[in-house]
Amino acid sequence: MRPLIAGNWKLHGLARQLGEIGAMASSLSVNPPATDILICLPATLLARAALAVAGRIAVGGQDCCSEIVGAFTGDISAEMLRDAGATAVIVGHSERRQHHQETNALVAAKVVAVWRTGMMAIVCIGETLAQRQAGETLAVCADQLACSTPDDIGTSLLAVAYEPLWAIGSGRTPDQDEIVEVHQRIRQCLVARWGAAAKPVRILYGGSVGSANAHEILMLPEVNGVPVGGESLNVRDFEKICRSVPAGASRIKN
Ligand code: 13P
Numbered sequence: 594m595r596p597l598i599a600g601n602w603k604l605h606g607l608a609r610q611l612g613e614i615g616a617m618a619s620s621l622s623v624n625p626p627a628t629d630i631l632i633c634l635p636a637t638l639l640a641r642a643a644l645a646v647a648g649r650i651a652v653g654g655q656d657c658c659s660e661i662v663g664a665f666t667g668d669i670s671a672e673m674l675r676d677a678g679a680t681a682v683i684v685g686h687s688e689r690r691q692h693h694q695e696t697n698a699l700v701a702a703k704v705v706a707v708w709r710t711g712m713m714a715i716v717c718i719g720e721t722l723a724q725r726q727a728g729e730t731l732a733v734c735a736d737q738l739a740c741s742t743p744d745d746i747g748t749s750l751l752a753v754a755y756e757p758l759w760a761i762g763s764g765r766t767p768d769q770d771e772i773v774e775v776h777q778r779i780r781q782c783l784v785a786r787w788g789a790a791a792k793p794v795r796i797l798y799g800g801s802v803g804s805a806n807a808h809e810i811l812m813l814p815e816v817n818g819v820p821v822g823g824e825s826l827n828v829r830d831f832e833k834i835c836r837s838v839p840a841g842a843s844r845i846k847n
Contacts, residue, residue: 596629596795596817596838597797597819598630598838599630599631599754599797599818600825601655601825602633602826606635610638617831618647620832626837626838629818630650631650632646632651632652632653633682634654635655636654636674636677639677652678653679653681653682654679654682656683656686657684658703658706659699659703659706675712680712681752682703682712682714685704687758691758697736698740704742705746708750712750713752714752715753716741718741718753718779719756719758719800720734720759721758721759722757722758725767730757731778735778735779747790748783748791752794752797752818753779754796754799760800761800762822762823765801766800766801766806769810772810773813773816777815780815796817797818798818799820799822802821803823803834804824804830807819807821807833811837819834
């Protein structure tokens with residue numbers, strides 16, 4: 594499975610950084626690493642970023658409205674993001690669940706809205722530190738996954754991002770065994786629900802991934818990519834992370 598490296602710029606990014614993104618996209622097109630590369634930008638930058646990268650890498654949104662159209666002042670629909678050049682949207686990031694009280698049901702409705710447009714939905718799940726310490730990680734993740742994804746939708750445009758809340762922006766990550774354990778459980782849940790159709794669903798690990806640890810994380814079984822927050826803001830670091838996937842390899846592991 595071709596991995597996915599997805600930068601998440603969060604509440605960062607102004608027009609002056611577009612030149613850097615364009616230059617990085619050009620640089621990555623020389624001897625390109627064998628990975629899909631996506632940068633999820635503030636909606637204000639999407640259209641210009643799509644022009645700057647000229648199709649060499651993908652751009653995506655960080656959230657969208659669950660509604661398609663209507664009287665929802667300030668909201669941005671999935672179709673608007675696609676219209677601006679996005680090909681993927683992050684939904685249910687823990688920062689939205691925490692700061693905007695997004696529920697699993699709302700996240701599932703957003704997934705439907707994204708899928709309707711033909712874009713990929715990257716659905717985020719993950720446990721708090723208290724939940725990990727209480728031994729609830731697998732149950733919490735399985736429940737969030739089940740309740741944040743609708744049944745009756747194809748899986749070819751779905752990715753699941755496992756992002757433990759305590760690892761985001763903290764410089765801490767779970768042990769490799771712990772990452773693999775959660776990813777294997779996510780895969781089991783996907784297969785139990787969708788059978789063979791779950792095979793193409795990428796399972797990403799996010800939370801303090803950087804150029805120093807991306808390679809080892811990407812080599813773990815059932816890790817099919819990484820969302821990157823802080824280190825994606827520096828294009829040199831982000832390119833290093835992308836290049837930690839070997840060039841020319843059709844797959845980096847079984
Ligand atoms: P950091 O890479 O800054 O820990 O953020 C991870 C994240 O939230 C990706 O969506």
